[in-house]
Amino acid sequence: MSGLYQHISSTYESICDWLFKLLWIVESERNNAKVDVYRKMIWPEISGNVLEIGPGFAESLRFLNHVTLNDGTFAVDPNTIHSYTALEPNPFLYSRLHANAESNGFCVQYDRKSYPECTEVDTLATRKNMVPFTIVRGTLDNFDKIPQAVLDGAPYDTILTSFSLCTAKDPEATINNIIRLLKPGGAHVFIEHVRQPPPGDPLVIEDNNVNAELWGKIQDWLNPVWKIIGHGCCIDRRTGETIANAQGWESVEYKNVRPVIDLQSRVMPLSFGKAIKAQDENYNQ
Numbered sequence: 001m002s003g004l005y006q007h008i009s010s011t012y013e014s015i016c017d018w019l020f021k022l023l024w025i026v027e028s029e030r031n032n033a034k035v036d037v038y039r040k041m042i043w044p045e046i047s048g049n050v051l052e053i054g055p056g057f058a059e060s061l062r063f064l065n066h067v068t069l070n071d072g073t074f075a076v077d078p079n080t081i082h083s084y085t086a087l088e089p090n091p092f093l094y095s096r097l098h099a100n101a102e103s104n105g106f107c108v109q110y111d112r113k114s115y116p117e118c119t120e121v122d123t124l125a126t127r128k129n130m131v132p133f134t135i136v137r138g139t140l141d142n143f144d145k146i147p148q149a150v151l152d153g154a155p156y157d158t159i160l161t162s163f164s165l166c167t168a169k170d171p172e173a174t175i176n177n178i179i180r181l182l183k184p185g186g187a188h189v190f191i192e193h194v195r196q197p198p199p200g201d202p203l204v205i206e207d208n209n210v211n212a213e214l215w216g217k218i219q220d221w222l223n224p225v226w227k228i229i230g231h232g233c234c235i236d237r238r239t240g241e242t243i244a245n246a247q248g249w250e251s252v253e254y255k256n257v258r259p260v261i262d263l264q265s266r267v268m269p270l271s272f273g274k275a276i277k278a279q280d281e282n283y284n285q
Helices: 002-045 059-063 091-103 148-153 171-181 212-229 239-245
Strands: 048-053 066-068 074-076 081-087 107-110 132-136 156-162 182-193 204-206 249-257 270-277
Touching: 002 059, 002 091, 002 156, 002 182, 002 270, 048 148, 048 171, 059 091, 081 091, 081 148, 091 107, 091 132, 132 148, 156 171, 171 182, 171 239, 182 239, 239 249, 239 270
Parallel strands: 048 081, 048 156, 081 132, 107 132, 156 182, 204 249
Antiparallel strands: 066 074, 182 270, 249 270
């Protein structure tokens, strides 16, 4: 009976992953129009050994530092980015993720342990002069279940989250695992949609006369339905505060904005910024 339940559960998850891909094909363009201006402010700071959690299609790779190499290839700067690990649980997003990584000059490989179903051909062997980009299937919700490829790549200079903590089953645990996987002095660079910050919040740099109290209540009311439609996406989380309140940071700097591009943006205000791990917080597995 347990085997039948696992089969049904696995099939259900696969259907949800596939449906989310269809949704994200449409929503990612709307999302980029809203957040790219803020990504441009912080993405150039991403450097070193990088881990991105939940990259989706990884369309933001274009905001990393790029250079023209000796062979004329326009690619991510290997002097700035040394390696890039993309931890993504939804395999239906991999084809576009792979394509975007290659278009930014990465050499792509897959972690076969976390994704044994992979039929893609790795490009790493033929482009050894390029920055390696490893696609790994999984999450950071539970440290004991983090794929070995992610642990082997640690400690990281930069860990990036972009609209991924909204779907984390345990965001506090995920943030604690981010701290754990960073090297001392390493950075968590983030941009996340959040619950409307309260009226008068000094961290809000773009208010746009949004009725924060009203739209915050609407978010609370919509969240149960939104979570189903959005494959676990929550719109009532105060993610900036959650990151800032975690133990192990040397500093946390972030800002909030209330976009008004469309109606949807009123239930998806943003927090973006950077948290630096304390120098005395050692890395350990």
